[in-house]
Amino acid sequence: MRSWLVVAVLSTAIAAAGWYALDRAGGSDPAPTGPGTGGVARVPVSIGTARRANVPVYLTGIGTVQAFNSVLIKPRVDGQIVKVDFAEGQFVHAGDVLAEIDPLPYQAALEQAEAGKLKDEAQLANARLDLSRASRLAASGNVTQQQQDTARSLVAQLEAAVKADQASVDAARLQVNYTRIRSPIDGQAGVRMLDAGNMVRATDSGGIVIINQIRPIYVTFAMPADTLVPIRAKYQAGEVSITAESADSRPLATGQLSVIDNQINPATATIAYKAVFENTNEVLWPGQFVNVRVSLGSRQNVVTVPATAVLHGSEGAYAFIVGPDQIAQKRNVKVAWSDKNVAVIEHGIEVDETVVIDGQSRIEAGTALKPLAPSQVKLEEPVRSAGR
Numbered sequence: 001m002r003s004w005l006v007v008a009v010l011s012t013a014i015a016a017a018g019w020y021a022l023d024r025a026g027g028s029d030p031a032p033t034g035p036g037t038g039g040v041a042r043v044p045v046s047i048g049t050a051r052r053a054n055v056p057v058y059l060t061g062i063g064t065v066q067a068f069n070s071v072l073i074k075p076r077v078d079g080q081i082v083k084v085d086f087a088e089g090q091f092v093h094a095g096d097v098l099a100e101i102d103p104l105p106y107q108a109a110l111e112q113a114e115a116g117k118l119k120d121e122a123q124l125a126n127a128r129l130d131l132s133r134a135s136r137l138a139a140s141g142n143v144t145q146q147q148q149d150t151a152r153s154l155v156a157q158l159e160a161a162v163k164a165d166q167a168s169v170d171a172a173r174l175q176v177n178y179t180r181i182r183s184p185i186d187g188q189a190g191v192r193m194l195d196a197g198n199m200v201r202a203t204d205s206g207g208i209v210i211i212n213q214i215r216p217i218y219v220t221f222a223m224p225a226d227t228l229v230p231i232r233a234k235y236q237a238g239e240v241s242i243t244a245e246s247a248d249s250r251p252l253a254t255g256q257l258s259v260i261d262n263q264i265n266p267a268t269a270t271i272a273y274k275a276v277f278e279n280t281n282e283v284l285w286p287g288q289f290v291n292v293r294v295s296l297g298s299r300q301n302v303v304t305v306p307a308t309a310v311l312h313g314s315e316g317a318y319a320f321i322v323g324p325d326q327i328a329q330k331r332n333v334k335v336a337w338s339d340k341n342v343a344v345i346e347h348g349i350e351v352d353e354t355v356v357i358d359g360q361s362r363i364e365a366g367t368a369l370k371p372l373a374p375s376q377v378k379l380e381e382p383v384r385s386a387g388r
Contacts (some may be wrong), residue, residue: 045359063221067212117165
């Protein structure tokens, strides 16, 4: 047993001595970082290449979907609801009956008005006969002029009464028609607010159901006030295409700008816009939040780099260029336009120059770089003219 322990201790001691000797023979301190040093330790970074492309230009914002028309269906007469003629969520057409109010009281009022008219019409017919007889007798001197004038006045009074009776009949018939509550627009019915059997009044603040027109449909959105000039210029020149996108940037529908508000909101320094979408597939729904992309055309044959290549400091925008011998160069740049994928460079970077697109936090001007595979940025290649 003791001999086994001695062998184990000696083996461990020999192994430790061997590793120490190897470390002394082949090990070294890490090489210093920076240019001009032998055995430079290079910093790994991802790189991209500046190139020319046609870049679509657009503005983005957040919008709210609104019904093209929205109507709260309310009764126009008082009474008890005897029937509901729609299902919740049903698509209804203009003129469809949605609910019915007990018509009996209004039907009785209509019949009473019609009876009053018949009475006055009979009196009018008799008065006209009296006037005709008075006119013949006045010609032979058997009736005074005053009697003739009285007969004529009575005819005029009864004619006016008949007209008033007709107006009463029309009003009563209208009240009867109002007992059948109809949809004024095509649209989607919402949740029913009242059931059959409830009493309703024309003065009630609530209603029976809301009808929303969703084909077409609106998207309203607000953008900074400085977007007014480019959007208005594009709007006056022609149509402005608007794309509604989901939260994950998936396109939902394409529409057209229809309204530019007539004033800027001074509290938020924004201006409101409204776009109309056909929404034939009903992918947009009232109350829904969507991302909005406003197309302003495209910049043709411009110098572009991946958007992550451009950084911002106290002196403005800058980027790191991979220079000779793969040494980092810091260069100020002017960005004409950018989005989350690409930046259009007005000056500061030339075509085919290599830029650092990831890992800038570990480097500075003069740092030795170890470039990795460049990221791929999807861009539309410029159309070259003939002879180029």
